[in-house]
Amino acid sequence: MLNFYAFPLECVCCIIILLISIWTILEWLLSGRGGKVYLSWRYINIVLYVFSLFLILKMTILGRTVGNREIELLPFYTINTISDNSEAVRMIVMNIILFFPLGLTMPIALGRVKNTRRKWLLCIIVGLGISLSVEIIQYYFCIGIAETDDVICNTFGTLLGVMPNILANYFGKQRKC
Template identity: 45%
Template sequence: MVFAILVWAKLEQVANKNKKFEKWWRCVNIILCICSVFLIIRMTLLGRVSEQRVVELMPFHTFTTMSYNKEASRTLLMNVVLFLPLGLALPYIFKCAKNDRQRWMYCFVTGCCISISVEVLQYCWALGLAETDDVICNSLGCALGIMANVLGREFK
């Protein structure tokens, strides 16, 4: 993840200096954003069998189960990784923002809203456990992806 963030930050710097590369880079990121949303939908909603409707609203509940739940750390990490590409690509969607900070806030809020929507749909369609921890980890993944844009802009 760190490597992806650093590579994206460097490519952001190159895009800021070269207008032709910037247009190409924006197209690549728009495609990545679309693919990320489809991947999120595929991994979280499609292909799952409707079981029971369960919700876990206690934040960081999964952390308390790590001593006996061998899948807890993998699940948390996968939730972070799933939203990282979305965070990498979203800053190129919100080019109309007034400034970088506003763009980054739009990106983060969009990532959070997508995550909350997925959890609500999982609950409504009884497609697994709808957890607050998933939203926290998904938002963290999106924020880490956004950090690539922050680093690319701040360290020109």
């Protein structure tokens, strides 16, 4: 697998925008339909959700070499170093992008739920839990710097991923009125 983090940031953003556009068109075409079409769309999102979990593990844990045990608990430390650190913006954006697909696919993978707000909140909490688990594993096994900023950015990425579902739900209700 190519090292996604090594791609130019502009290229990564273009790829993400293209993939979001494709997903949004498919969501618009398939989610409003009932029966087998919706079920197929849900299964596609389950597969994409599992793939995004694998991608998160691949980028954050698997294949990393053992180094020093490091931890950075100061929130927004990376943001505060932007003026001195040319890679800070890239790290922030990549951490957000890494968890975006998780938030995008999880609400549909979970299926139709009566209380959609709870489902959205659950998705964000799961994103937070996965991110926190990754940071704990990185710290425990000395395979990366455990950073509070990573948890914040990853959770924000999950939230941004859930947003299209929230907007689709809102505009779907507006259309029915």
